[in-house]
Every structure is written in structure tokens, then in C-alpha cells.
Amino acid sequence: MRLTTGKLFALLATILLTYSLAPVAPARADTNLCKPSGKDGAIALPRKLATAYRPQEDKYTTADVEPLSSVNLDALGLRTPRTLTVGTQPGGPPTSCLDSAGRYTGYDNELLRAIAAKLGLHVVFSGTDFFGLLAQVAARRFDVGSSSIMATEARRRTVGFTNGYDFGYLSLIVPSGSAIDGFDALGPGQRIGVVQGTVEEAYVVDTLHLEPVKFPDFTTVYTSVKTHQIDAWVAPAMEATNVMRPGDTAAIAGYTFGLGNYVAYAVDKDNQPLIAALNAGLDAVIADGTWARLYTDWVPRPLPRGWHPGSKSALTPHLPDFAAIAAQHHRAIDEAAPPKSTLVQLRDSFFDWDLYKQTIPVLLKTGLPNTLILTVSSGVIGLAIGVLLAVAGISRARWLRWPARVYTDIFRGLPEVLIILLIGLGIGPIASGLTNNNPYPLGIAALGLTAAAYVGEIFRSGIQSVEPGQLEASRALGLSYRASMGLVVIPQGIRRVLPALVNQFIALLKGSALVYFLGLIAGQRELFQVGRDFNAQTGSLSPLVAAGIFYLLLTIPLTHLVNLVDSRLRHGRATTEPENPLDRIISTTSQEMT
Amino acid sequence: MTERVASQSVSLAGKDIHLSFGRNPVLRGVDIDAPAGSTVAVIGPSGSGKSTLLRSLNRLHEPDRGDILLDGRSVLNDEPNRLRQRIGMVFQHFNLFPHRSVLDNVMLAPRRLKRLSANAARELALAQLDRVGMRHKAGSRPGALSGGQQQRVAIARALAMGPQVMLFDEATSALDPELVKGILALIADLGSEGMTMLVVTHEMGFARSTSDTVVFMDHGQVVETGPPEQIFEAAETDRLQRFLSQVL
Numbered sequence: 138m139r140l141t142t143g144k145l146f147a148l149l150a151t152i153l154l155t156y157s158l159a160p161v162a163p164a165r166a167d168t169n170l171c172k173p174s175g176k177d178g179a180i181a182l183p184r185k186l187a188t189a190y191r192p193q194e195d196k197y198t199t200a201d202v203e204p205l206s207s208v209n210l211d212a213l214g215l216r217t218p219r220t221l222t223v224g225t226q227p228g229g230p231p232t233s234c235l236d237s238a239g240r241y242t243g244y245d246n247e248l249l250r251a252i253a254a255k256l257g258l259h260v261v262f263s264g265t266d267f268f269g270l271l272a273q274v275a276a277r278r279f280d281v282g283s284s285s286i287m288a289t290e291a292r293r294r295t296v297g298f299t300n301g302y303d304f305g306y307l308s309l310i311v312p313s314g315s316a317i318d319g320f321d322a323l324g325p326g327q328r329i330g331v332v333q334g335t336v337e338e339a340y341v342v343d344t345l346h347l348e349p350v351k352f353p354d355f356t357t358v359y360t361s362v363k364t365h366q367i368d369a370w371v372a373p374a375m376e377a378t379n380v381m382r383p384g385d386t387a388a389i390a391g392y393t394f395g396l397g398n399y400v401a402y403a404v405d406k407d408n409q410p411l412i413a414a415l416n417a418g419l420d421a422v423i424a425d426g427t428w429a430r431l432y433t434d435w436v437p438r439p440l441p442r443g444w445h446p447g448s449k450s451a452l453t454p455h456l457p458d459f460a461a462i463a464a465q466h467h468r469a470i471d472e473a474a475p476p477k478s479t480l481v482q483l484r485d486s487f488f489d490w491d492l493y494k495q496t497i498p499v500l501l502k503t504g505l506p507n508t509l510i511l512t513v514s515s516g517v518i519g520l521a522i523g524v525l526l527a528v529a530g531i532s533r534a535r536w537l538r539w540p541a542r543v544y545t546d547i548f549r550g551l552p553e554v555l556i557i558l559l560i561g562l563g564i565g566p567i568a569s570g571l572t573n574n575n576p577y578p579l580g581i582a583a584l585g586l587t588a589a590a591y592v593g594e595i596f597r598s599g600i601q602s603v604e605p606g607q608l609e610a611s612r613a614l615g616l617s618y619r620a621s622m623g624l625v626v627i628p629q630g631i632r633r634v635l636p637a638l639v640n641q642f643i644a645l646l647k648g649s650a651l652v653y654f655l656g657l658i659a660g661q662r663e664l665f666q667v668g669r670d671f672n673a674q675t676g677s678l679s680p681l682v683a684a685g686i687f688y689l690l691l692t693i694p695l696t697h698l699v700n701l702v703d704s705r706l707r708h709g710r711a712t713t714e715p716e717n718p719l720d721r722i723i724s725t726t727s728q729e730m731t
Numbered sequence: 732m733t734e735r736v737a738s739q740s741v742s743l744a745g746k747d748i749h750l751s752f753g754r755n756p757v758l759r760g761v762d763i764d765a766p767a768g769s770t771v772a773v774i775g776p777s778g779s780g781k782s783t784l785l786r787s788l789n790r791l792h793e794p795d796r797g798d799i800l801l802d803g804r805s806v807l808n809d810e811p812n813r814l815r816q817r818i819g820m821v822f823q824h825f826n827l828f829p830h831r832s833v834l835d836n837v838m839l840a841p842r843r844l845k846r847l848s849a850n851a852a853r854e855l856a857l858a859q860l861d862r863v864g865m866r867h868k869a870g871s872r873p874g875a876l877s878g879g880q881q882q883r884v885a886i887a888r889a890l891a892m893g894p895q896v897m898l899f900d901e902a903t904s905a906l907d908p909e910l911v912k913g914i915l916a917l918i919a920d921l922g923s924e925g926m927t928m929l930v931v932t933h934e935m936g937f938a939r940s941t942s943d944t945v946v947f948m949d950h951g952q953v954v955e956t957g958p959p960e961q962i963f964e965a966a967e968t969d970r971l972q973r974f975l976s977q978v979l
Contacts, residue, residue: 604824604826606822606824607826607828609822609826610820610822610826610827612815613789613819613820613889614839614888614892615812615813615815615816616812616840616843617812624843628830629828
């Protein structure tokens with residue numbers, strides 16, 4: 138045990154030393170997925186096109202748009218006047234991601250910036266999880282959702298969509314040496330991975346009629362392919378091409394276009410003025426060539442025949458001949474590179490020093506303070522409400538005991554992530570005037586309310602474990618019930634449960650990562666999301682390991698503090714222990730000791 | 732209500748006290764009388780209601796029926812916290828506050844209830860600890876003390892409020908045999924200083940030698956009352972005779 142601890146500290150020391158001595162190196166070019174590839178990164182039209190693109194009857198794309206000049210910027214129903222509040226999923230390069238400078242970018246987001254500029258609107262981005270994005274758009278926590286969202290029929294029940302600016306283009310990624318050679322080879326009994334809530338999932342379910350294995354994001358599902366934990370990944374082609382590296386133990390087995398649906402920005406469906414304005418902006422950036430430039434920079438591949446972005450009357454954009462470019466460069470991805478050794482793979486995944494150097498400053502500057510803010514403030518709320526719950530829980534009055542019981546049962550019985558989503562997404566829109574669209578108050582409230590249920594039970598058990606003789610002796614001296622509880626019973630109860638409280642605090646520290654689900658702007662990211670973003674940016678697990686080290690640096694000392702407190706409580710304590718502040722004056726008096 | 736000085740003895744009496752816990756009658760019409768300055772020993776088998784009687788006299792358990800007279804005046808309508816300041820109580824298991832030092836244990840109530848300054852409360856507490864021979868442990872935690880030492884501190888704690896009557900609830904039952912004598916001597920000293928005392932005890936020797944009156948309780952009632960020589964030498968009832976034959 139001691140040896141392991143020693144090694145761990147040596148490792149940490151090495152990391153910190155390396156970091157402090159080495160000048161900050163520029164990000165290694167090939168690790169950064171969150172940057173435009175340029176037209177040389179073009180991928181060809183599917184070589185193994187499984188499903189021919191069949192334009193379905195398109196009843197949603199508007200025939201025309203209103204002129205830009207007639208857009209009334211004050212009638213767009215925006216949360217903040219003249220500012221687009223945008224929710225995006227940062228883990229999907231190259232279409233939506235967070236770059237190493239902390240800027241939400243990618244094709245979707247850059248295009249939206251261009252559209253907003255045409256309209257004369259500011260843009261503020263928040264990162265959130267894909268499956269919570271549409272709900273937050275519907276609740277108008279975000280004006281716009283921007284994350285390669287397929288405008289499917291099912292989604293149109295929840296939100297409205299602009300005209301299309303991209304299309305679904307899927308690829309099938311399989312582990313090296315797999316027998317699966319195309320979409321036609323997929324069948325029941327295979328583990329087919331998709332990112333939950335994406336059009337790929339819909340494709341597997343609705344078109345292939347198969348049951349997919351759902352993952353939260355690209356990085357996880359791709360890692361699972363490489364390690365043979367799933368048989369195939371139905372992936373968005375651009376994103377997949379981006380995360381794949383020469384030498385990876387995975388290959389592209391085929392391509393297909395998505396359903397007839399196109400990719401569009403999600404907007405609250407009752408907010409038609411905003412949809413119309415964005416459509417006008419989209420046609421405008423198509424007309425002036427901005428769309429073609431961004432498309433070529435970020436997602437260079439040929440358009441499916443019969444499809445073009447914007448309204449039906451939008452100009453057809455002029456694009457380079459991607460097929461020819463792809464044929465010239467024929468990206469290495471399709472060529473068999475020698476597989477990397479397991480050790481090298483492990484090193485690249487977990488111990489990429491350059492990435493540590495990139496991640497640690499952000500963890501220190503952004504992640505650590507935010508994690509501490511979240512933990513400490515929700516801890517204070519948890520303690521305050523927890524004490525009230527404990528007092529109500531031991532009260533003789535049923536009308537106090539009963540609500541405390543119900544509260545505790547509910548908040549202890551629900552997964553923390555569910556409470557965060559319910560409070561963040563459910564109460565968010567109601568409280569948005571107070572919280573100014575900042576997810577922290579609601580996240581802190583959700584964490585604090587959950588912690589309160591546990592803290593309340595901890596306090597209650599502690600207080601009830603104090604012998605009844607203590608209260609009796611105090612009452613016999615003439616002290617009131619309240620004074621007896623406050624001076625005699627509760628202080629003893631609290632001392633007994635200090636270890637349990639510290640454990641609860643550690644749980645809270647770790648649970649603070651869940652605020653991620655509510656959507657954070659770059660400066661609000663806590664440790665986990667900083668690690669997650671670098672992970673999504675680079676495909677390496679090293680940033681997560683770095684975040685993990687930060688958590689350990691916080692939690693391990695706390696754990697040992699618990700043990701110390703615990704053993705002091707168990708084996709008696711020194712008489713020099715600080716006293717109840719009420720009596721500090723008294724106890725400092727020196728007394729003759731044995 | 733004016734506070735009397737501790738040395739000024741007062742009487743304590745319970746009249747026809749009834750008390751039930753749920754449907755279980757614990758006290759069934761108890762009369763007990765401790766004249767000013769007297770020591771009353773309460774004896775009887777376990778479960779006879781002795782401890783409950785003590786707790787009803789300082790209204791830790793409110794009697795269902797009956798009256799309590801302190802210094803000849805009913806105190807049932809008084810504020811119970813004020814009443815308890817005038818009646819000190821010592822418990823079988825000491826019930827010291829383990830999270831506070833010995834000195835703090837003794838100071839707490841005077842400081843809070845008599846609103847003494849820290850210095851005055853400390854002087855008072857040290858004087859009481861001196862009285863029970865525990866001044867040298869003032870800075871210790873109760874957990875570091877022997878049972879006998881803890882009970883001395885508990886007595887000092889009760890005395891610090893300047894009570895007019897002291898209740899002892901089997902104060903020596905939890906002590907090692909070699910420590911019992913010291914505590915009994917301390918209680919006897921208190922009695923000889925004129926403190927009115929009700930002492931629930933299993934120490935028949937103590938009841939016989941130190942008390943002015945012995946009360947024998949059984950099944951929630953007083954079965955016999957009298958001076959110790961009468962109770963121990965000339966028991967009238969079968970129940971008392973049987974009890975004495977078992978404990979002596």
C-alpha cells in the first residue's frame with residue numbers, strides 16, 4: 138500500500154515537474170480534431186453506397202425566405218435581446234466542438250455565427266449533452282440548438298427546424314479484420330453502436346430494423362469499436378473520418394446517405410419569427426459564398442444529387458470537385474497502416490504528455506475553481522437544509538416529520554443525474570428570469586437538495602444515537618428543550634457523524650460533474666467537462682486521466698481526514714481540541730492536568 | 732419567585748401522584764414527604780416506580796394527577812425549567828456531557844441560566860469541584876475519569892445551580908464496589924449540611940445509617956414509611972419483609 142502511494146506521488150510529481158519546466162508546447166497538430174481540415178481533407182462519395190439517396194417528398198423546406206431587411210430583430214423572441222443563446226454538443230468534431238482556445242466552433246457553429254452576423258445578432262454558446270439539447274430548446278433555455286441535428290418527423294413534435302444546411306452522411310466503422318463489409322451485412326445478433334439520440338440511431342432502428350447499442354458520444358463508441366466491444370458503429374461520416382487515425386484497429390466498411398431528412402438548426406416550434414429569420418440568414422450566407430467556404434473548410438464532401446442547402450429558391454452553391462480531390466489525396470484512412478502495438482495504443486490513450494500539458498492549465502484555471510464553487514455552495518445548501526430535515530425528522534409533530542420523510546425518500550431514491558435534469562430542464566425555464574440563464578444556480582440547487590436528503594439522514598441518525606440520559610441530565614439542570622438540544626445533544630450527534638459528512642462531501646465533489654448536463658459556457662466548465670472536451674477534441678483519454686488526478690488530489694486528502702477524525706473520535710481526543718465556540722473563553726483557561 | 736440561598740433548607744412533598752406510561756400505570760397514588768433538611772431514602776424492588784417518582788417530583792415526567800409541594804407551595808403551575816433549577820438531580824449513569832470538559836460540565840447551567848460572567852461561572856464551578864474533590868480534573872474530559880470521579884463531577888454539576896433539594900437516582904449502582912463508599916460519604920456530608928434529599932438507593936446500609944425516613948415502594952405505591960430502625964427492625968408488611976430478606 139505504501140509503495141503504491143509512493144509511486145502515485147512520484148507520478149504526480151513527475152507530471153507537475155514536467156509541466157512546470159517544459160515551455161507550453163503547441164498542441165500536436167494531429168491530435169486536434171476540432172479544426173477545419175480544408176478542402177484537402179475531402180472524402181469521396183461513397184465507394185460502397187448501400188442505400189441510394191431517395192429524396193422524399195420534402196414538405197418542410199420553405200419555397201422562399203423573407204428579405205433580410207424585413208427581419209424585425211426585436212420580434213425574434215430571444216432570451217436576451219439581439220443575442221442568440223445557442224446550445225451545442227461540444228463532442229462532435231468537425232461539425233460541433235470546442236477548440237483548444239475554449240471557443241465553440243465546428244461547421245455547425247461557424248455557419249450559425251455567419252448567419253447571426255448577417256442578421257446583426259450576437260451569439261453565445263453553451264455546451265450541453267445531445268439528449269438534453271432538444272428539451273432545452275423546446276423550453277427556450279436555448280434560442281437555437283446547433284449540433285448536426287437531423288430534422289426528423291419525431292423531433293418536429295418537440296421543436297421546429299430551419300431549412301437544411303447539411304445532410305446526413307453515414308459510414309459504417311468496424312474493427313479491423315471484421316467480416317462485416319457493408320451496411321447490407323448488418324443483421325440481428327450483432328452489437329451495433331450508435332450515439333444516443335442521433336440520426337444514426339434512427340437509421341439503425343427505422344431503416345435497418347435492428348436494435349442498436351447506445352453510447353453517449355463519439356469518443357466512447359469509437360473506443361468500443363477499436364477494442365472489439367461492439368461489432369460495428371453506424372457513424373456520421375465526417376465525424377468518424379476525423380476521429381480515425383492511421384494505425385487504429387478499425388476500418389470503414391461502407392457509406393450511406395441518411396434518410397430523406399436534412400440537418401438543420403432546432404428552434405422552439407412556436408418561435409416562427411426566429412425560424413424565418415434564420416432561414417433568411419442561411420440563404421444570405423449561401424448567396425455570398427460563406428456557406429461554400431465553411432462547408433469546404435470543415436466538411437468537404439460532395440453534395441448528394443438533388444439536394445442543396447437553404448430554401449428551395451436559394452442559389453446553388455459553388456463547391457470544388459471534392460471527388461477529384463479525394464481521389465488525388467485518397468486519405469490514409471482507407472489504406473491499411475501497420476497496427477500500433479498495444480503498449481503504444483495504451484500510451485497514446487492514457488499518457489499523452491503533450492495533452493497533459495494542454496489540459497492541466499485549463500483544469501487549474503477553469504475546472505478546479507468551478508468544481509470547488511459547485512461543491513462548496515451545494516454543500517452549504519445541503520448542510521442547511523439537512524439540519525432542518527434532521528430537526529423535522531426527529532420532531533414529535535407529525536406535520537413536521539412527515540414532509541421531511543417524504544422529501545428524504547424522494548431525493549434519496551432518485552439518481553442524481555435525473556434530479557439534475559428534472560430541476561435544470563424543468564424549473565430552468567420558470568426560474569430563468571432569476572438565474573439569467575446561468576445553469577449554476579439550478580445545478581447547485583439540484584446537488585444541494587439531493588445532498589440535503591443524505592445529510593439530513595446522517596444528522597438524524599447522529600442525533601438519535603445520543604443517549605437519552607444526555608437530554609434528561611440537561612433538562613434536569615433546568616435548561617430548556619431547545620437549549621439542551623443545541624448545547625448538549627446536537628453537538629454530540631454532529632461529532633459522531635463527521636466522518637459520514639466528509640464522505641457525503643466527497644460524493645458531492647464527484648457528483649458536481651453532473652452539472653455538465655445542463656449546458657455550460659466555456660468558462661463555467663468544471664473538472665470533468667474540461668477533461669471531456671479535450672477528450673472529444675483529441676480522442677485521447679489522457680485529458681480524462683488528468684481530470685481524474687485532480688479529483689484524486691481533492692478527494693484523497695479528504696478521505697484521510699475522515700480516517701483521522703474517525704480514529705480521534707474512536708480513541709478519544711487530545712484535550713487541546715478546539716471547543717464549542719460558545720465556551721472557548723472558558724476552555725482555554727489552563728488547568729492542572731494529570 | 733425569589734431565589735433562596737442553598738443553605739436555607741426547604742421541604743419537598745408529593746401528594747397522591749399518579750402517572751401512567753401509555754396504559755401502564757407506573758405511579759398509583761404516591762405520597763411522599765421530605766421535611767426541610769431531611770434525608771429520605773427510597774427503597775424497593777426494580778420496577779417499583781422509584782426512579783419515576785423522582786422524575787415526577789422535578790416534572791421530568793409530568794404527573795397525571797396529584798400535587799407537588801416545594802416549600803409548602805404547589806409547583807405544578809410553575810415554569811418547569813425554573814422548578815428544575817431549584818431541584819438538583821444525580822443519575823445512576825452520571826450523564827456527564829462527554830463533549831465538554833469537566834469544568835464546562837459544571838459551568839454550563841449557571842452560565843446559561845444564571846447569566847453569570849465567564850469568570851464568575853468558572854469560580855463557582857471550581858468551588859463546587861473543590862467541594863467534591865475534583866478540582867484537579869477540571870480540564871479533563873469526562874471519558875478520562877473513573878466512574879466515581881464522574882459521579883463526583885455530576886454532583887458538583889447539580890450543586891452548581893444552588894438547588895434547595897437534591898434527588899439521587901441510584902447514584903452508586905453503576906459504580907465499582909470500592910468507589911461506592913466515597914460517593915455515599917459525599918451524599919451523607921451534603922445531608923449533614925442541611926440539604927433536603929431524596930435518595931433512591933439499593934445500599935441498605937446507607938439507608939439505615941444516613942436517612943431520617945425510609946420509604947418502601949412496590950408496584951407504584953408506597954407500602955411502608957418510617958424511620959430506618961422501624962423499617963429495618965420492625966417491618967409490618969409481608970412485602971417489605973420479603974424484600975428485606977432478599978437484599979440483606
